[in-house]
């Protein structure tokens with residue numbers, strides 16, 4: 001299997017703050033990668049570099065063998081949950097249709113094919129019956145499902161999620177994670193998350209980022225020094241539950 005994303009020696013500075021320092025990261029087709037790290041560690045910045053939204057001062061990023069800008073229609077992006085981001089009248093179907101724009105261009109008319117793809121994406125996320133509802137009327141978890149549908153509607157090769165469940169209640173989070181489990185066989189997934197338990201259950205590879213990339217590889221092999229740097233037991237990353245808690249008595 002080939003690499004979907006190749007980040008090579010990327011350095012990123014905001015004014016005098018160095019946020020990414022010589023980051024090298026290869027993401028293979030079929031990976032479900034969890035990116036973890038402390039607040040301000042550069043996780044969202046790295047995603048923006050991969051999406052081509054910001055340019056690094058040094059280094060290169062390739063997405064499917066080309067530049068992030070040229071590959072944009074092949075990337076599905078689900079941003080952090082923002083409760084006020086859609087406080088204007090737009091229904092669920094229209095939000096998902098917007099995801100077709102990258103593929104066809106901004107001012108093209110939507111075709112039968114676009115509508116069929118929209119239906120299929122809404123079905124995948126089990127939100128088809130909400131097609132005519134205003135997005136502003138939905139719960140946080142339902143909105144994020146719609147955003148996944150919007151990301152999937154262009155049939156991307158990679159799905160990038162930035163803390164997708166922050167601000168969503170626990171039940172809805174569980175449902176959302178079940179949906180990701182279903183999607184993992186269909187698309188390469190990269191997810192930034194602080195929810196270590198969920199990450200450990202869902203992903204197969206971990207990247208630990210704190211300015212530098214401390215570790216990238218199997219979640220079972222995260223080195224002990226990450227525990228000190230991240231304040232997060234490596235057993236929690238590997239198994240979802242700290243070993244020493246499991247064997248307390």
Ligand SMILES: Nc1ncnc2c1ncn2[C@@H]1O[C@H](COP(=O)(O)OP(=O)(O)OP(=O)(O)O)[C@@H](O)[C@H]1O
Pocket residue numbers: 014017019037038039040041042043044045046
């Ligand atoms: N546009 C910007 N201009 C200046 N500084 C920025 C900008 N965006 C982010 N930063 C700073 O860069 C650092 C890394 O931010 P980033 O959002 O990438 O971290 P993060 O790992 O995603 O953090 P969190 O876990 O808190 O979401 C932070 O110190 C942040 O304040």
